[in-house]
Amino acid sequence: MSDITPSLNRFHGGKVFDTARKLNVPPEEIVDFSASINPLGPPPGLKEYLFERFERVVHYPEIGAGSLARAFEDRWGLAEGSVLVGNGSTSFIYLLPAALGPGPQRIAAPAFGEYENAGLLAGCPIEYVTPDTGPPWSYSASTLLETIRPGARTVWIANPANPTGQLIPKDLLLEMARRVEGSDRFIILDEAFIEFASEHSLVVEAPRFRNLMVLRSLTKMYALPGLRLGWMVAHPDRIRELGPRLEPWAVNVLAHEAGFYCLGQDAYVRETNALIERERKALLEEFETxxxxxxxxxxxxxxxxxxxxxxxxxxRLADTLALRKLLIRDCSSFRNVGGRFFRMAVRTRDQNRLLMDALKELL
Structure with a gap:
C-alpha cells in the first residue's frame, strides 16, 4: 500500500471533438478506439423515440427520476427503493466519498482515474493496492480480501477492470461484501462494463448488503455517453440516505426517456455481445501474429x-494515429501501467481493420 496523494488526474479517452477541431475535419470522420463504446451505436429506433418526446424538454425533469428507478428495480427483480438514478455513474463516484464520510479511499489500481479524483476532492487520503501479477495486472483472492481490512473507509473495485478487462470472481466479491457488513467500511463496485460479462454482476445481490454499492452505466453498452445516464444499486436504507444528496434534477428529460427505451433492448444487447465476442477473438488472433x-x-x-x-x-503512437483520425487510449496515466501500454475498443470488422493496418505499418 502507498499513502501517496497525487494531483488531480483528468486524462480520458473519447476526445473526438478536440481531435476533429485540431485536424479541421468533421467529428464523424474520427474513428474512436479510445472510448470503449458500443460500435453499433445507440439502439435502433431510439432517435425517433426521443424526437417524438422532444417537446417534453419544456418541463422540468422528474425530481429523483423515481419512475425510472422503479423500472430498473422491476427489470432486475430488486427490492423497492434499492435503485438511485443519476447523471451518469460518475455522478455517484463523486457523491459517495463525500456522503460516506471522511477516511482513506483504497483503490485497486490500475483503475478509472475519477475514483482518485473524487476522493481527493472530498479530502480523503488515497491508498493504492498493488496487483499480484502484471501485466495484465490481476489480484489474488488474498490480496483483495486484504483490501477490506480496517483502516480504509471505502474500497473501490471495478469489474471488469479498466483498462485491463480482467474479471474478479463473483463469489469472491460476495465474500468481501459479507466481511464488511456491519463495519465502518464500504465497497463501491463499478460495473460500467459488466453488460459484456453480465453473469458476473452483483446487481441482484447488492440490496442485501448495507455496506456495498454497485454502480451501473448506460454509456458503454447503449452508446450514450453524450446523454449521461447511470444508476446505483444498494440497500434501501442506504438509498434513502444518499438520494437527498443528489441534485434535484440530476437526470434530464431525454436521458430519462432513453432509460426506459433501453430497458427493452434485449435483442440489441445480444447482437452487441455476439459482435464483441467475435471481433475480440479475431483481434487477439491477429495480434498473436x-x-x-x-x-x-x-x-x-x-x-x-x-x-x-x-x-x-x-x-507517441496515440499522437501519430490521431493524425490519421484514429484514436487509442494511451494508458500512461493509469497507475501501475506505464508508457508502453494502450487500450483499444473492440469495434466493427471494417473499423478494426483500419487500426490494425495502421499498427502494422507503424510498428
Whole structure:
C-alpha cells in the first residue's frame, strides 16, 4: 500500500471533438478506439423515440427520476427503493466519498482515474493496492480480501477492470461484501462494463448488503455517453440516505426517456455481445501474429496492448494515429501501467481493420 496523494488526474479517452477541431475535419470522420463504446451505436429506433418526446424538454425533469428507478428495480427483480438514478455513474463516484464520510479511499489500481479524483476532492487520503501479477495486472483472492481490512473507509473495485478487462470472481466479491457488513467500511463496485460479462454482476445481490454499492452505466453498452445516464444499486436504507444528496434534477428529460427505451433492448444487447465476442477473438488472433505488440485477453469490449518495440511508446503512437483520425487510449496515466501500454475498443470488422493496418505499418 502507498499513502501517496497525487494531483488531480483528468486524462480520458473519447476526445473526438478536440481531435476533429485540431485536424479541421468533421467529428464523424474520427474513428474512436479510445472510448470503449458500443460500435453499433445507440439502439435502433431510439432517435425517433426521443424526437417524438422532444417537446417534453419544456418541463422540468422528474425530481429523483423515481419512475425510472422503479423500472430498473422491476427489470432486475430488486427490492423497492434499492435503485438511485443519476447523471451518469460518475455522478455517484463523486457523491459517495463525500456522503460516506471522511477516511482513506483504497483503490485497486490500475483503475478509472475519477475514483482518485473524487476522493481527493472530498479530502480523503488515497491508498493504492498493488496487483499480484502484471501485466495484465490481476489480484489474488488474498490480496483483495486484504483490501477490506480496517483502516480504509471505502474500497473501490471495478469489474471488469479498466483498462485491463480482467474479471474478479463473483463469489469472491460476495465474500468481501459479507466481511464488511456491519463495519465502518464500504465497497463501491463499478460495473460500467459488466453488460459484456453480465453473469458476473452483483446487481441482484447488492440490496442485501448495507455496506456495498454497485454502480451501473448506460454509456458503454447503449452508446450514450453524450446523454449521461447511470444508476446505483444498494440497500434501501442506504438509498434513502444518499438520494437527498443528489441534485434535484440530476437526470434530464431525454436521458430519462432513453432509460426506459433501453430497458427493452434485449435483442440489441445480444447482437452487441455476439459482435464483441467475435471481433475480440479475431483481434487477439491477429495480434498473436505480430512481434511488435502483445495483446491481453479481456472480458470487456476493449483490449489492453503492450508495445514491444523500444523505439515507440504509447503517447507517441496515440499522437501519430490521431493524425490519421484514429484514436487509442494511451494508458500512461493509469497507475501501475506505464508508457508502453494502450487500450483499444473492440469495434466493427471494417473499423478494426483500419487500426490494425495502421499498427502494422507503424510498428
Amino acid at each position: 505480430m512481434d511488435s505488440v502483445t495483446a491481453y485477453p479481456s472480458a470487456a469490449n476493449y483490449l489492453l496492448v503492450r508495445i514491444e518495440r523500444p523505439d515507440w511508446d504509447a503517447p
